Amino acid sequence: MYLAMNNKQLKLADLAKLAGVSTSTVSRALNDNPLIKKETRDKLKQLAKQHNFSLNTAASRLRSQKTNVVAVIINFDSGTEQSINDPFLLKVVGEINLALNKQGLELLLSNSFMAGDDWANYFINSRRADGIIVVGQGKDPANIEAAANAGVPLVVWGDPKTPSNYPIVGSDNFVGGRLATEHLLAGGAKNIVFLGDPGHAEIGERYRGYLAALNTANARSQVVSIDITSRAAYHGINQLLVTQGLCFDGIMACSDMVALGAMKALKERYISIPNDVALVGFDDIAMADISHPSLSSIKQNTQRASVLLVEKLLAQLQGQSAESQVVEIELIYRQSSKG
Amino acid sequence: MYLAMNNKQLKLADLAKLAGVSTSTVSRALNDNPLIKKETRDKLKQLAKQHNFSLNTAASRLRSQKTNVVAVIINFDSGTEQSINDPFLLKVVGEINLALNKQGLELLLSNSFMAGDDWANYFINSRRADGIIVVGQGKDPANIEAAANAGVPLVVWGDPKTPSNYPIVGSDNFVGGRLATEHLLAGGAKNIVFLGDPGHAEIGERYRGYLAALNTANARSQVVSIDITSRAAYHGINQLLVTQGLCFDGIMACSDMVALGAMKALKERYISIPNDVALVGFDDIAMADISHPSLSSIKQNTQRASVLLVEKLLAQLQGQSAESQVVEIELIYRQSSKG
């Protein structure tokens, strides 16, 4: 089943001999260096293709001190159930992969288990990658800060308003929280539950947006602080209903998965959505459109954010600096809330 | 913001000098080679940690001809909408990541855009990775077969019953399809729709299991062939209802996302689930539990499958052969079907 290759692997020197030129020329040709005549370049590239030749990245990385690899770390809050299964985080990783590829960079997928605490050391000193993209700030920025302070090219998906000495790209969570809440208010809600943990950076901003909207309105606020999971949301809303009855008429959920958990709890008790309780989520994952009723949500522009993340990382790799940046955010109005 | 490192990067030779031993000794010590006295090993490891030293993987890969990296390729059907957003595929990638890490291997995430068609060349000849895990067979096995024939260590997540000269690990899709259908029959269904494209390898097996169950029963069959997306399922069922009315009382969906799309179409028309139409999905993603009604589903043991995939890849890396293997599958009974 597993056939060993019969003929020895071709190397640059062999190809050079075949073409009757030096290794320098072939190397430069394959790297599209304009020092080499266009004609020669094309001929050598074709020869390489013919012979199924591929540059040995180990050697080239060693010599050039560049890897063209970016490490992507999914930064979970430890002690929280939010996991690799969170569709939103994975969507972000997917978009980042695309954005990296477009720049000819490769994606080394990692997590705290492999990388340990000293990311600078594990990824950069070891030449595993040229830079790092961290998805999610987590509650404790220690690892990120340590890496940034060590001079590692690094960007973070998170709340751009968090003060930091590294660029953070993310949605305008404050505006998102405000938009969602204003939308609920406009639909007539008077008692709006914030469902999520304001201690988390991004969610905290959404919470402050929520408060800002409530401040200018005649409505009551209530926080149900839970993990970022459907299950926790389901139990949280269930418990609220059991202990205090239907004491609210709107829910602003900190994510769509959370919103869908809440939706289930409401539907099980035949509470009408959006008539008895209106509901807005956050993220606009695929399920928001396919749930019944479909879920109004704040859409995060993950594609644009991913492109920005990669751009800012690239800037750092070239010695330039980069700043945090907010990406626009948008309310998607669906059936779970009243127009 | 971006501080260049001040002191030159430490290398093995520097560390050796500091410790007063040769580079060989340090290299062996850090690689835990028992040739070196345990005591010396520990001392050197500690010294390395103290000085924030990390082996240069580029150099070590070049010399040792091993990368300890595995490329994971998400193999979409081109022309199909099933995308990086499919929660199930991403769950599999997450589990594979964990399984690889446990063996000290790293995960290079890739797709056909980067890798092109000649995977052997792009990943293995270039020493980007030692082996490949392909997630999803796709409709055309050409790339996979070419790589396998070139002698690349390779395993595939897919339908293990497909004849192949490379190991395929996956669920017993035939049994899964049969279980789901038998469950619907047991609940009294007489007209069961198969929702999915039997031309896809895994789904084809599920379809055959469905047919096998129907054969022994007095029930009617109908296929609605669609892409593996919620949206396609929603439209497919909608159209069926429009053109033929409620001509079925059970749906066996080829995935949970598909089932949820169908569920939405049914709920919008106030068709009762499971009383008018019973519904079973496939995959048991997180949403199955949180939808309302919750979705009965065939659970794929992705964790076990991932461990097996990695084991079989490792076997090949060590020159042994490995066979395709089926992992057990299980019906999770929830509200969308009748007991």
Next chain:
DNA sequence: GAACTTTATGCAAACGTTTGCAATTATTTT
């Protein structure tokens, strides 16, 4: 056609590990 500039290629020295083999030291055997 000599002197100069421009363009295209080659030479050879790194890059930082790992590892077969030799060499040394410590331990056991005779």
Next chain:
DNA sequence: AAAATAATTGCAAACGTTTGCATAAAGTTC
């Protein structure tokens, strides 16, 4: 105590690229 064996460590040669510098060839100017 010498000899033989076992346990540690060191030497030095790879691994296959990239790239600064030198050189050769071609084109330009006077």
